[in-house]
Amino acid sequence: MARVLINVPPKVRRGEPFQVKTLINHVMEPGFRPGPDGKTIPRDIITSMTCKYNGEEVFRADLYPATAANPFITFFTIATESGKLEFAWTGDNGFAETATAAITVE
Amino acid sequence: MTDITNASRRDVLLGAGAAGAALLLTLRPLAASPESMDAAIRKLTGGAKITEGRIKLDIPPLVENGNTVAMSVTVDSPMTAANHVEAIHIFNERNPQPYVMAFHLGPRAGKADISARIRLSDSQNVVAIARMSDGTFWSHTVSVIVTLAACLEAVSN
Amino acid sequence: MNVRGKAKLLAALGVAACAIAPLRAADIPLDQRKSGYDMMSPDTRAMQDDDTANPATFSVLDGAALWERKDGAAQKSCADCHGDGETAMKGVAARYPAFDTKRNRAVDLAARVNICRTDHQKASPFPAEDKDLVALAAYIGRQSRGMPISPPENMQAVIAQGREIYERRQGQLNLSCAQCHDDNWGRKLAGSVVPQAHPTGYPLYRLEWQAVGSLQRRLRNCMIGIRAAAYDPGSPESIALEAFLMWRARGMKVETPAVRP
Numbered sequence: 001m002a003r004v005l006i007n008v009p010p011k012v013r014r015g016e017p018f019q020v021k022t023l024i025n026h027v028m029e030p031g032f033r034p035g036p037d038g039k040t041i042p043r044d045i046i047t048s049m050t051c052k053y054n055g056e057e058v059f060r061a062d063l064y065p066a067t068a069a070n071p072f073i074t075f076f077t078i079a080t081e082s083g084k085l086e087f088a089w090t091g092d093n094g095f096a097e098t099a100t101a102a103i104t105v106e
Numbered sequence: 107m108t109d110i111t112n113a114s115r116r117d118v119l120l121g122a123g124a125a126g127a128a129l130l131l132t133l134r135p136l137a138a139s140p141e142s143m144d145a146a147i148r149k150l151t152g153g154a155k156i157t158e159g160r161i162k163l164d165i166p167p168l169v170e171n172g173n174t175v176a177m178s179v180t181v182d183s184p185m186t187a188a189n190h191v192e193a194i195h196i197f198n199e200r201n202p203q204p205y206v207m208a209f210h211l212g213p214r215a216g217k218a219d220i221s222a223r224i225r226l227s228d229s230q231n232v233v234a235i236a237r238m239s240d241g242t243f244w245s246h247t248v249s250v251i252v253t254l255a256a257c258l259e260a261v262s263n
Numbered sequence: 264m265n266v267r268g269k270a271k272l273l274a275a276l277g278v279a280a281c282a283i284a285p286l287r288a289a290d291i292p293l294d295q296r297k298s299g300y301d302m303m304s305p306d307t308r309a310m311q312d313d314d315t316a317n318p319a320t321f322s323v324l325d326g327a328a329l330w331e332r333k334d335g336a337a338q339k340s341c342a343d344c345h346g347d348g349e350t351a352m353k354g355v356a357a358r359y360p361a362f363d364t365k366r367n368r369a370v371d372l373a374a375r376v377n378i379c380r381t382d383h384q385k386a387s388p389f390p391a392e393d394k395d396l397v398a399l400a401a402y403i404g405r406q407s408r409g410m411p412i413s414p415p416e417n418m419q420a421v422i423a424q425g426r427e428i429y430e431r432r433q434g435q436l437n438l439s440c441a442q443c444h445d446d447n448w449g450r451k452l453a454g455s456v457v458p459q460a461h462p463t464g465y466p467l468y469r470l471e472w473q474a475v476g477s478l479q480r481r482l483r484n485c486m487i488g489i490r491a492a493a494y495d496p497g498s499p500e501s502i503a504l505e506a507f508l509m510w511r512a513r514g515m516k517v518e519t520p521a522v523r524p
Contacts, residue, residue: 007315017216021313025321027473030225032202053214060210061222066201068174068223069473070318075209078216166304168454170524171470176306253454 004099006087011104012079020051020059021074024089024097030065046071046091053103054083063091079105140231143197146204147235150195151243156235160244161194163234172226172252181218181236181244185211191218193237200230226252289445291459296515299458299523302449307470311522319401319468319520322475326402329395335386341399344383349406356400356407357517360506362417369421369502372400373477391496397475401466404519412463412517414510425507428500434491455524460485461512462505464521475520478505 007021024046031043043065051059058077077085082105089097147156164178181191190213196206209220218236226232229251236244300308314320330341330348345351360371363378370378376399377388389396414422429440443452444460451457465478472480479496482504486493494501 003321005315005320007313019219021315023315023318023320025318030202056214058212058214062205062208062210064205064207065203066198066206066225068225070223070321072221072223072316072318074221075211076215076217076219078214080214166306170304170307170455173473174310174470176309251454 003097004087004089006085006099006101008085008101008103011106014079014081014105017076017078019074019076020085020101021072022049022051022087022099023070023072024049025070026089026091026095028063028065028067028069028071032065044092044095046089046095048091049073049087049089051075051077052086052088053077053080055086079103081105140199143199143204143231143233146197147233150235150237154241154243156243156245158245158247161234161236161246163196163232163246163248165232165248165250167249168251168253169226172228172254174223175226175250175252176221177224177232178219178221179209179234180220183218183236183238185213185215185218187213188239190215190239191236192239194218194220195235195237196224197233197235198226198230199232200228201226206232226250228252289441290511291445291448293514296461296512297448297459298461298463298515298518300464300518300521302456302458303522303524307522307524310468311464311518317468317520317522319466319475319522322398322401322466322468323405323520325395325398326400326405329399330402335380335384337383337385339384341379344379348402352403352406354407354410354413356404356519357410357413358415360418360421360502360509361415362421364417368499369418369506371479371497371502371505372403373479374497374502376400376403392477392480397466397477400477401475401520404466404517407517408519410517411514412509412512414506414513418506418510421503421506422510423507424500425503425505425510428504429507429511434486434489436489436491438489440485460508461515462508463512463515464518464523466519467521467523470522470524478508 003025005023009018012018026046027044028046029041029044031040033041035041045065045067046063048063049061049071050057059075061073063071083103085101085103087099089095160183161179161181165175169175177196179194179196181194183189183191185191191211193211194209196208197204198206206224207222211218231247231249233245233247238244300311310316327348333340341348356372359375360369361375363370373396376396380386380388432439440460443457448457448459462478466475468475469481479501482501483493494504
């Protein structure tokens, strides 16, 4: 089932920063809420997101329980050359998800 | 929740990994407070001076729902190899724990302009701190009012 | 005869009352109706405006995948009978709830999907608020986005029943839906703006739920909010209320999948 949505401009100008928008489907259970039985629902969150541009890390985010469900993060990166952005999310309970987005530099 | 927590014990728990996390769940729920937020900030800066300015935290003063609060943060910086933002850390005063998110940048960012959605469990101050490549720290504090939705589901969620 | 009695009589006569039933004094005039979208903060509107920022998009994508999935003893998919979902389902959600003449009762979109599952796929019906059912409703609803809500002509008796529920004082707070949403829309209740309550965008991502849910789930929140017993999901009362709310929003544009606080 669909887990990730990435939004990058279709073409980017060499040397200029462009905005990257990322959205991932995840409940981000904070680990503080009581369930219907009164027991605390255990924490289950994404803890890290990284973005590599043609193999080099250009952005990293640390996520905590205070990050909203379905984490939406946007950032900028400079258009160096055409290639791809590779995203990786890791989290509790062995959570791991990846995605790629093609970058066309003109 | 208005527990005043022991900041040094919290540091040990945060550093203890999986075993620490399990221990955390069996204790009474922790809550952040202005003091524990200050302690978390001090842990980041090592006690170095923090100057207000250069970083701007944008959060609506009255949020529609604390579950999803739009937040954006920008830093006035040329983002060159010699002079750039290395990291932006967001803290809060009254959620169960003081960390919100942290972003690691560098000269390849081009612009220090990040947005995300966060959770705020109560009306409180939210603090954004930028660590620059020259080792200096800059901050901006915003006061936010959080109300509950008027019509809720019962019990679960 | 008073205004309400006259409307009921017209409904009972089965007359297409849309054009000639007099508006109650408290009905919002058609040209003053506003979607909840207009009453949200710019940030929440931005979430709805951008499909790649709207968590409900995941539900729509899941629904598109489910549309192709073979299921039940008949091992058929929705696509096997209906063909391409985007063409076949265009405008459908805008015309629901509808009257099922074979079963002689009103059905909402979720009930209609379940009828297809049991009758044609020979599969068990989805339970209320099931994630897959909501995803299918989101996918189907998305195909009506931008189109005007158009209740069918033969729903007048059901709509009248829904109006009666909408106007009735209920629960421990003894409030009717009309008292907040017709008489006090735009004012604040506990820091939140009271919307006019037009179901233009269901299923939608509610910030309060941090999930996508149906109109029936939202109505449950409302009923609990006034400390009244909520109607069972899929019950005739809940469908009648849904039908009235959609008629009340007739002509307004479908926004599915919307975002709301």
